[in-house]
Amino acid sequence: MDDDDLRRGKPSCHKQFDDATALLVGDALQSLAFEVLSQPDLCTQASHQISMLSILAKASGSTGMAGGQAIDLESVGKPLSQSELENMHQLKTGALIQAAALLGGVSGNSAQTKAIRIYAQNVGLAFQVIDDILDVEADTTTLGKTAGKDAGSHKPTYVSILGLADAKQHAQLLYNNAIHALASFGNEAARLRELAGFITQRRF
Amino acid sequence: MDDDDLRRGKPSCHKQFDDATALLVGDALQSLAFEVLSQPDLCTQASHQISMLSILAKASGSTGMAGGQAIDLESVGKPLSQSELENMHQLKTGALIQAAALLGGVSGNSAQTKAIRIYAQNVGLAFQVIDDILDVEADTTTLGKTAGKDAGSHKPTYVSILGLADAKQHAQLLYNNAIHALASFGNEAARLRELAGFITQRRF
Numbered sequence: 504m505d506d507d508d509l510r511r512g513k514p515s516c517h518k519q520f521d522d523a524t525a526l527l528v529g530d531a532l533q534s535l536a537f538e539v540l541s542q543p544d545l546c547t548q549a550s551h552q553i554s555m556l557s558i559l560a561k562a563s564g565s566t567g568m569a570g571g572q573a574i575d576l577e578s579v580g581k582p583l584s585q586s587e588l589e590n591m592h593q594l595k596t597g598a599l600i601q602a603a604a605l606l607g608g609v610s611g612n613s614a615q616t617k618a619i620r621i622y623a624q625n626v627g628l629a630f631q632v633i634d635d636i637l638d639v640e641a642d643t644t645t646l647g648k649t650a651g652k653d654a655g656s657h658k659p660t661y662v663s664i665l666g667l668a669d670a671k672q673h674a675q676l677l678y679n680n681a682i683h684a685l686a687s688f689g690n691e692a693a694r695l696r697e698l699a700g701f702i703t704q705r706r707f
Numbered sequence: 708m709d710d711d712d713l714r715r716g717k718p719s720c721h722k723q724f725d726d727a728t729a730l731l732v733g734d735a736l737q738s739l740a741f742e743v744l745s746q747p748d749l750c751t752q753a754s755h756q757i758s759m760l761s762i763l764a765k766a767s768g769s770t771g772m773a774g775g776q777a778i779d780l781e782s783v784g785k786p787l788s789q790s791e792l793e794n795m796h797q798l799k800t801g802a803l804i805q806a807a808a809l810l811g812g813v814s815g816n817s818a819q820t821k822a823i824r825i826y827a828q829n830v831g832l833a834f835q836v837i838d839d840i841l842d843v844e845a846d847t848t849t850l851g852k853t854a855g856k857d858a859g860s861h862k863p864t865y866v867s868i869l870g871l872a873d874a875k876q877h878a879q880l881l882y883n884n885a886i887h888a889l890a891s892f893g894n895e896a897a898r899l900r901e902l903a904g905f906i907t908q909r910r911f
Contacts, residue, residue: 523780524777524780526730527773527776527777527780529734530733530734530737530767530768530772530773531768531769531773531774531777532768533734533737533738533768534737534764534765534767534768534769534771534773535764535768535769537741537760537763537764537767538761538764538765538768540760541757541758541760541761541764542761543754543757543758543761549753549754549756549757550747550753552753552757553745553747553753553756553757553760554745554747556741556744556745556757556760557742557745557746557747559741560738560739560741560742560745561738561742563734563738563741564734564735564736564737564738564739564742565735565738565739567738568734569731569734569735569738570735572731573728573731573735576727576728576731
């Protein structure tokens, strides 16, 4: 769906092989995620395991990634408000980032899944804001994928809607929200805090 | 992946809309299947529900439909033996037909899932043999999809490997095997027997 030719400095799958192969690999990997989560005795409680499968299914389909991608396709060349852009990214990339964080909470039967959900929503959006900033600021070599693609293809981005300075401030706000959401956790959330920092400060 | 433009006499999704939309709808529907199967309290026993999810995941991914489609892509224009062709179809369409039959068995905790598996393997292959026969024998209007496509695109088929008469005989053998596999069932398997008959006798 994406026209980018590079990922982490290497040709993306559809460039290295072809579109049909890339699509099939995507289908196979999506099924593999469900296969891994449906292994017998993955969790001590079967009901938790079913919840995890449900979270992943909802985050992948029309109420998650596929739905967000559909909105993205519809939105090229159209003006979007910030809330419309956020809704699209919450679905397109945010839903799976959120699912990844929630699966950990559910598998551990954490009573604090609400806090993890808020953390993940903010980290997911911060990821996308930074992506939009790097598309403008970074060069292709550092970024590992083609810079300037979004601006060139008239895709609505946080930078095109907010401007560069406000987009950076927005990323900082989302980072702060994510860290704040983890306030009730102690050192067991250190990695989640690190991840939020990495996502907000990354240069690639 | 398929060049056919018609399904049941109507334009296929990628013709009516476009490739990207058709692919996204496929992704969303695949996720929806897992969402439905992961609903809380779908089964009286959570472990049966997890088995159902596992069966669907394995039938969809690289060990099932996606893997079969990959072999299909690789096989265009190449000579295949009958067993290679059967392996491809067992994965590409057979795995999901088999999963559909097995899910019923598992959800009912049937001790006879082995019989259902053999039934479904044979019905799945029969479906494909008949598909290949109809591609040669039927006209596009009756078939509801473009006839003669496979032969035209040099795809290996049961008809190209076995010839028309032997392909028909093979379909009959697969039907007989499917019915025989259900011998230990009574009237509760009437619909499965009907389905095998419909698939083998269909003209579209």
